[in-house]
Amino acid sequence: MSDQKPGRQKPMEAATRNKKAPVKLSREIQARLGQQLRAMYDDVVEQGVPDRFTELLNRLDENGNKGKP
């Protein structure tokens, strides 16, 4: 992926004493973003199926089953 040449550091990395820290932080933030995204999504999923959709399927089903009790 990286086009960085071996044995040569980019200026920013050379200037950073603990160059692992920013990467770790970034991963941490990404993980928390992922958690938040899923929490937001699952909040809706947990609401289940609103009645309007069950009723809609019943209605569409009945249209094709006229005469059926």
Added chain:
Amino acid sequence: MPIDESVRQAILGAVPSLRAFAISLCGSVDRADDLVQETLVRALANIDSFQPGTNMAAWLFTILRNHFRSEYRKRRREVEDNDGHYAETLKSQPEQHGRVEFTEFRAALAKLPTDQREALILVGASGFSYEEAAHICGCAVGTIKSRVNRARTRLAELMAIDGAEDFGPDQATRAVLVGNDRN
């Protein structure tokens, strides 16, 4: 049309996730539920083109996504609506978009370009593989991967900048964790 019971169960099983996807796409619960309804009507009208044994959820997501995209393009022609305006609408009406704790996150999500937002949600929340997401969006797997990466990077920037008065790792992390409640 008569609906086969297994088809009916598969469709109903996908509805909760379809709604979550639709809300994330369009930002409004009411609009999202209309979108889901239109999707189900279209799906049942074209149920013959569904291949039994394949993923019903992925098929429905594809229909919803394509329908949303064509509606969105139409609306953009009618009203000049940019992502900034959409984000403001979200912020001013948090009660319409689920729990308040997600308001900040939704606002940041809304600032992403649509193609990045949908890719991130499909892979990061709906649980589709990159391959399935690529199929749903009608693009290459590599395109989905790069959209997801760009979406994550941008979202991290938005959340950090939005929450950090004094920019630093702790504030940035805190902002991502809990959002903030300044008015």
